[in-house]
Amino acid sequence: MHLSSEEIEILRIIEENHKLPIQSIALMATCSEDTVQKTIDKLEQAQIIMSYPTLIDWSKVDGQENVIAMIDVKVTPKRGVGFDEVAQRISRFPEVSSLYLMSGAYDLSITVEGKSMHQISNFVSEKLSTIDNVISTTTHFMLKKYKHDGVIFNSGSDDKDRRMVVSP
Amino acid sequence: MKHELAHYLSQTAKELQPSGIRKFFDLAASMEGVISLGVGEPDFITPWSIREATILSLEQGFTSYTANPGLLELREEITFYLERRFGVKYDPSNQVIVTIGASQAIDLAFRAILNHGDEVLIVEPAFVSYAPLVAIAGGNPVPVATSPENGFKVTAKQIEAAITEKTKAILLCSPNNPTGSTLTKADLVEIAAIIEKHDLLVVSDEIYAELCYDEDFTSVASIQGMYERTILINGFSKGFAMTGWRLGFLAGPTELVEVMLKIHQYTTMCAPHMLQHGAIEALRNTYPEVVSMRNSYRRRRNYVVQTLNQMGLGCHTPGGAFYVFPSIRSTGLSSEQFAEELLIQEKVAVVPGNVFGESGEGYIRCSYATSMPQLQEALKRMGRFLETKGVTGDPSPKKVNTH
Numbered sequence: 001m002h003l004s005s006e007e008i009e010i011l012r013i014i015e016e017n018h019k020l021p022i023q024s025i026a027l028m029a030t031c032s033e034d035t036v037q038k039t040i041d042k043l044e045q046a047q048i049i050m051s052y053p054t055l056i057d058w059s060k061v062d063g064q065e066n067v068i069a070m071i072d073v074k075v076t077p078k079r080g081v082g083f084d085e086v087a088q089r090i091s092r093f094p095e096v097s098s099l100y101l102m103s104g105a106y107d108l109s110i111t112v113e114g115k116s117m118h119q120i121s122n123f124v125s126e127k128l129s130t131i132d133n134v135i136s137t138t139t140h141f142m143l144k145k146y147k148h149d150g151v152i153f154n155s156g157s158d159d160k161d162r163r164m165v166v167s168p
Numbered sequence: 169m170k171h172e173l174a175h176y177l178s179q180t181a182k183e184l185q186p187s188g189i190r191k192f193f194d195l196a197a198s199m200e201g202v203i204s205l206g207v208g209e210p211d212f213i214t215p216w217s218i219r220e221a222t223i224l225s226l227e228q229g230f231t232s233y234t235a236n237p238g239l240l241e242l243r244e245e246i247t248f249y250l251e252r253r254f255g256v257k258y259d260p261s262n263q264v265i266v267t268i269g270a271s272q273a274i275d276l277a278f279r280a281i282l283n284h285g286d287e288v289l290i291v292e293p294a295f296v297s298y299a300p301l302v303a304i305a306g307g308n309p310v311p312v313a314t315s316p317e318n319g320f321k322v323t324a325k326q327i328e329a330a331i332t333e334k335t336k337a338i339l340l341c342s343p344n345n346p347t348g349s350t351l352t353k354a355d356l357v358e359i360a361a362i363i364e365k366h367d368l369l370v371v372s373d374e375i376y377a378e379l380c381y382d383e384d385f386t387s388v389a390s391i392q393g394m395y396e397r398t399i400l401i402n403g404f405s406k407g408f409a410m411t412g413w414r415l416g417f418l419a420g421p422t423e424l425v426e427v428m429l430k431i432h433q434y435t436t437m438c439a440p441h442m443l444q445h446g447a448i449e450a451l452r453n454t455y456p457e458v459v460s461m462r463n464s465y466r467r468r469r470n471y472v473v474q475t476l477n478q479m480g481l482g483c484h485t486p487g488g489a490f491y492v493f494p495s496i497r498s499t500g501l502s503s504e505q506f507a508e509e510l511l512i513q514e515k516v517a518v519v520p521g522n523v524f525g526e527s528g529e530g531y532i533r534c535s536y537a538t539s540m541p542q543l544q545e546a547l548k549r550m551g552r553f554l555e556t557k558g559v560t561g562d563p564s565p566k567k568v569n570t571h
Contacts, residue, residue, distance in 0.1 A: 009467075012463070013467060017540060020540060024471055024540070024544065027470055027471040027474045027475060028467040028468070028470050028471045029467070029470070030470050030474075158213075159213070161211065163204075163207050163209055163211070164193065164197070164207070165193060165196040165197050165202060165204045165206060165207070165517055166189055166192055166193040166196050166197075166204060166206035166207065166517055166519060167189070167193070167206070167207055167208040167209060168187065168189050168208050168295060168296045168297070168345075168519075168523075
């Protein structure tokens with residue numbers, strides 16, 4: 001889909017912070033509030049704006065820590081639909097938070113989130129491995145998140161404003 | 169000692185005015201919960217690859233002096249950069265010096281060209297260092313006031329009116345601190361004619377060159393007839409978010425650069441070695457980050473200019489840097505009163521315009537190099553402050569006038 005430079009500008013602004021009021025976005029992009037609203041509506045409908053998730057560091061919340069695993073999956077592609085059919089099938093499981101087709105030693109890279117290692121191993125052994133086209137799985141448990149979606153976790157004082165209050 | 173210590177001080181040094189910003193800084197720094205629009209530097213941290221390259225150079229032991237004008241490799245990168253971005257060609261072997269910030273480059277320029285009593289035109293409102301540096305070098309700074317009607321851009325006429333027999337040079341700073349006004353190619357062509365007619369030198373502070381939002385930056389050195397009379401000064405502080413590194417450079421005609429190099433080698437020897445490696449990385453590989461920072465400033469500029477105008481603080485749309493310079497005349501307060509009352513009442517720090525020269529009276533400098541949430545909160549507080557002063561704005565949105 002071809003977008004105007006104004007539409008791209010609006011996307012760039014909300015990509016960084018979708019909580020900005022429409023009014024502020026309009027001022028930043030130097031267009032009317034109406035244009036911002038219509039652009040956002042249009043791009044939501046076109047599924048270019050997919051959703052507005054919030055990045056939460058659950059590891060900081062007692063009792064809410066998730067176990068996350070990245071799983072390399074080898075599958076047999078199917079004539080006519082290639083990898084799409086099996087990939088879509090796997091992506092429907094709510095435990096799967098991301099799924100990509102990869103080049104290289106394996107085919108699909110899956111991120112799975114669960115409450116415990118037990119829950120994830122259940123998912124792998126009972127659901128994932130038993131799918132017809134799945135040949136093999138290799139599960140890597142994530143030990144610690146340092147950066148996710150461009151955001152550095154636990155950066156400590158790294159992003160503290162160290163500037164003097166007033167300078168020439 | 170026979171005399172008071174003051175007796176031993178140089179007359180020139182004694183007569184230097186303390187920076188008006190200092191007083192205000194002390195007040196703001198003593199308060200809690202202040203949102204500052206008074207900061208004259210980027211809110212970004214230096215791109216990681218530049219920091220990483222510098223760490224690597226330390227690990228590898230690059231701790232010696234470098235050649236006086238800086239590493240040849242860096243000077244080469246600087247000349248590639250100046251040609252690529254602004255279309256001006258210099259020879260890295262004898263036309264470029266790496267300096268301790270653009271500030272040292274300005275100091276070198278004045279020391280190299282001024283005799284006692286020579287006049288230097290300083291376009292005002294202006295960065296606080298220019299006039300004192302002229303005075304320290306023995307010259308007389310002559311302010312050339314600009315007006316808001318022309319977006320604080322200096323005109324050829326204003327320059328000509330200030331020229332005397334003693335005028336030796338003019339200092340241009342575009343985009344300008346504190347007004348953000350930016351001279352276009354057409355503006356510069358007009359100014360160049362006067363400069364040539366009166367046979368002046370130009371000291372061109374181009375430190376904000378990478379922060380131009382509406383059209384590409386034009387260096388005065390690229391205007392016909394100006395190259396041989398321009399000392400071009402730039403650096404890494406603003407565009408590359410490297411203020412604390414104190415790394416700048418100058419480029420100019422060989423005859424002038426040779427003399428500046430003499431002064432540079434006696435006063436400073438060279439810029440820090442390991443930091444020069446960071447600067448090489450900056451020029452080679454971080455342009456996409458410069459563009460992304462520029463875009464971020466541009467959006468915030470649009471937001472702040474329109475919001476201030478709506479609130480009743482009229483301001484022109486600055487073409488560059490990260491400052492807006494609104495008029496506060498509608499409040500009936502002086503710049504200092506406004507800044508002080510705003511700070512005490514609403515804990516928002518801005519810089520009173522008069523610290524940038526007499527023609528800045530009636531204005532304040534607001535920096536938008538701070539996060540959107542902070543800007544939103546600061547402007548909300550300013551709106552509240554203005555209401556107590558009986559200033560009501562016009563909430564209908566105005567289009568940003570980009571020329």
